[in-house]
Amino acid sequence: MPERLPNEKNMFDGLSAEQKQQLYDRAADFFSDNKRQLFDRLVQNRTRHIAVVLENIYQSHNASAVLRSCDCFGVQDVHVVEDRNPFNPAGDVAVGSSKWVDYYKHADIEAAYAHLRSKGYRIVATLPHEKDTMITELPIDQPTALVFGTELTGLSEKAVELADAYVKIPMYGFTESFNISVCAALSLFYLTEKMRASDIKWRLSDEEQTTLKLFWAMQAIRDGEKVVEKLKDEMTS
Structure with a gap:
C-alpha cells in the first residue's frame, strides 16, 4: 500500500457514513460559516476520475506548481514516486494547495501503477510516442492517471513501457516540449473540461x-x- 502524505493514517477508517457526517458537523463548529459554505461548494467539484502521478520530480517549484494546478482544477489525488529524487513542494509556489489535495508516496513506478490499476485507472504517460494521441482526443471513459516525469530526462523507461496509453499536447513552435508544470496544467485543463462536459459520474460519493x-x-x-x-x-x- 502507498504511504499517504501528509496524514500518515486515515483516522476515519471504521466510521460509518453517518458517524463521519456527525463528526464533521461537530468539527464545523470550530470554523466560520463562510468556511463551511466554501467546503460544501468546492467538494462538489472534486474528482478522483483523473489523478496525477509524478515520477522523481526534483525541482520543488515544479512539484508545487503541479499541486497548485491539481487543486485549481479539482483533481484530488497526486501519486508520488521518489526512488531517485525526494518530493519536496515549495510552499511559496503551492500557496497552501498541498493542504487541500491528497498525495501518496510509492516505492517505485511499478508499485504506483499496480495500485492505480487495482483502482481501475488507465495509466497515461505524457510524452511523444509512436502510439501517442493528442490530449484533446484522449478517451476518458474510465478513470485516468496522467504520468509526468523528471524535468531533464522525462519519464523512466519503465514508466513508459508499462503505461497503457500516451498523450502529447499540440505544439506549433520551435521548442520541443513544455515545462513539466505547464504540461500538467494544460493536460489537466483539457481533460477536466472534457470530463465536466460529459455524462461520466466523476464526482466523489x-x-x-x-x-x-x-x-x-x-x-x-x-x-x-x-x-x-x-x-x-x-x-x-
Missing part, C-alpha cells in the same frame, strides 16, 4: 465528500488533528 471535508476541517482548525481526534473519541466512546 457523498461519503467520500464528507471524509474529504473532515481532512479539510483539520487544516482549517488550529491543532485540527488533535481537535478532531478528541471529538471522534468523545463521539465513539
